[in-house]
Amino acid sequence: MIKKFKRVLVANRGEIAIRVFRACTELGIRSVAIYSNEDKYSLFRTKADESYLIGEHKGPIQAYLDIDEIISLAIKKGVDAIHPGYGFLSENPEFSQKCEENGIVFVGPTHVMMDRLGDKIKSKLLAKEVGVPTIPGVEKPIRTDAEAKVFAEHCGYPVMLKAAAGGGGRGMRIVNDQEELLPSFHSARNEAKSAFGIDDIFIEKYLKQPKHIEVQILGDNYGNIVHLHERDCSIQRRHQKLIEYAPALCLSQEKREAICQDALKIAQSVNYRSAGTVEFLVDADDNHYFIEMNPRIQVEHTVTEMVTGYDLVQSQLLIAQGYPLDSSQVGIPSQSAIVPRGYAIQCRVTTEDPSNNFAPSVGTIDAYRTGSGFGIRLDGAEGFTTAKINPYYDSLLVKVTASSRTFEDTIRKATRSLKELTVRGVKTNVGFLINVLNHEKFHQGACDTGFINNHPEIFD
Ligand code: ADP
Numbered sequence: 101m102i103k104k105f106k107r108v109l110v111a112n113r114g115e116i117a118i119r120v121f122r123a124c125t126e127l128g129i130r131s132v133a134i135y136s137n138e139d140k141y142s143l144f145r146t147k148a149d150e151s152y153l154i155g156e157h158k159g160p161i162q163a164y165l166d167i168d169e170i171i172s173l174a175i176k177k178g179v180d181a182i183h184p185g186y187g188f189l190s191e192n193p194e195f196s197q198k199c200e201e202n203g204i205v206f207v208g209p210t211h212v213m214m215d216r217l218g219d220k221i222k223s224k225l226l227a228k229e230v231g232v233p234t235i236p237g238v239e240k241p242i243r244t245d246a247e248a249k250v251f252a253e254h255c256g257y258p259v260m261l262k263a264a265a266g267g268g269g270r271g272m273r274i275v276n277d278q279e280e281l282l283p284s285f286h287s288a289r290n291e292a293k294s295a296f297g298i299d300d301i302f303i304e305k306y307l308k309q310p311k312h313i314e315v316q317i318l319g320d321n322y323g324n325i326v327h328l329h330e331r332d333c334s335i336q337r338r339h340q341k342l343i344e345y346a347p348a349l350c351l352s353q354e355k356r357e358a359i360c361q362d363a364l365k366i367a368q369s370v371n372y373r374s375a376g377t378v379e380f381l382v383d384a385d386d387n388h389y390f391i392e393m394n395p396r397i398q399v400e401h402t403v404t405e406m407v408t409g410y411d412l413v414q415s416q417l418l419i420a421q422g423y424p425l426d427s428s429q430v431g432i433p434s435q436s437a438i439v440p441r442g443y444a445i446q447c448r449v450t451t452e453d454p455s456n457n458f459a460p461s462v463g464t465i466d467a468y469r470t471g472s473g474f475g476i477r478l479d480g481a482e483g484f485t486t487a488k489i490n491p492y493y494d495s496l497l498v499k500v501t502a503s504s505r506t507f508e509d510t511i512r513k514a515t516r517s518l519k520e521l522t523v524r525g526v527k528t529n530v531g532f533l534i535n536v537l538n539h540e541k542f543h544q545g546a547c548d549t550g551f552i553n554n555h556p557e558i559f560d
Pocket residue numbers: 235260266267268269270272304305306307308309310312336339340379381391392549
């Protein structure tokens with residue numbers, strides 16, 4: 101059944117809010133923004149057809165996390181659906197459930213799907229059940245110091261401590277030996293408790309400098325699920341992605357197919373709907389292991405869009421209105437219809453100071469000039485002269501996505517665009533990104549997750 105949307109509220113801010121407003125406009129849907137007191141002068145809210153202040157006295161983050169206030173505003177404004185973007189409430193099953201209970205379509209998976217996938221321990225067990233390889237480890241929360249010791253020894257050092265509810269690299273610790281174990285366990289627990297409200301920690305084997313490969317999934321409301329191939333997201337700093345590209349150069353066709361098929365198995369096991377990402381690590385011996393599934397649109401969805409030609413956010417909105425994948429609107433008659441062409445690289449330009457350990461750089465932008473042109477896509481928000489970069493939110497300023505027929509030319513285009521970018525008033529990581537792009541290993545598609553730590557020369 102098709103239920104056409106007239107108005108969609110975006111429960112988010114910044115570049116992803118603008119990305120969703122644009123998709124709404126293209127589909128003839130009115131876009132509704134919410135904004136915190138701290139975002140009163142932010143650009144994104146002016147890009148929506150309507151915008152409303154929420155959580156006036158709740159603080160910059162809490163304002164975007166108040167489920168009841170957001171839903172009551174949506175009801176008052178006659179909104180048909182809510183798109184959660186990424187971060188904030190995007191992976192909160194209670195939010196998805198409350199939207200549905202109030203007759204508002206949640207643009208994303210159901211709370212049942214999220215509940216089964218959102219927790220890293222639960223999703224690992226699910227992967228095992230459907231025969232997808234997982235990293236050896238203990239798949240239940242550690243409750244005591246004694247358990248931590250026994251489990252770590254069972255895995256064999258080095259081990260990785262991970263928060264079950266983790267995200268953004270938080271609540272994660274590498275432990276090299278027994279001496280480091282308990283201090284790391286306690287600090288991971290505290291970090292998880294304050295970041296996610298849940299301090300469940302589990303242990304798995306630490307893989308030495310693996311590659312991070314992830315698969316884009318799209319499912320409709322009728323059980324049809326496809327993958328839109330893979331992305332290589334190995335260029336990371338502190339377990340956070342910095343540069344992502346598609347397709348992955350390091351994979352044989354056979355390996356690529358095996359990983360994509362395993363991603364489908366996981367999505368199919370919960371009858372997944374909407375956009376989602378299944379993440380894997382690939383070790384030096386070319387073994388792949390499932391690590392988690394993110395039940396939402398991701399920051400790096402742009403590279404998949406550029407190589408497949410499918411608009412993932414429009415697809416999410418169409419699927420949420422009830423269109424099947426094979427409808428002319430979504431336009432995916434079969435898996436084989438999705439054929440990647442060429443290459444795409446996304447660079448995350450952040451307002452951070454590389455000379456000061458990437459500390460957030462705040463202030464007023466005095467000059468902002470971008471490098472667009474053939475093969476460049478820019479997704480940003482506060483990129484304009486007089487914009488105030490505040491310390492409350494993520495430091496992502498603009499995503500520069502280059503695409504071209506060859507990987508070499510895609511690197512050249514990305515570099516050219518970054519060199520043209522002028523930002524005055526705040527520091528950015530642009531020079532650092534250019535150094536990575538022009539490293540020989542990057543050209544070979546050979547960087548693993550240890551690349552940044554192991555190549556101090558890129559900091560110059
Ligand atoms: P988050 O949800 O916080 O982003 P992930 O589970 O997706 O955490 O992992 C983020 C990154 O941490 C991975 O891309 C990888 O670089 C590193 N990582 C995670 N688990 C392991 C592991 N067992 N061994 C080595 N590196 C790991």
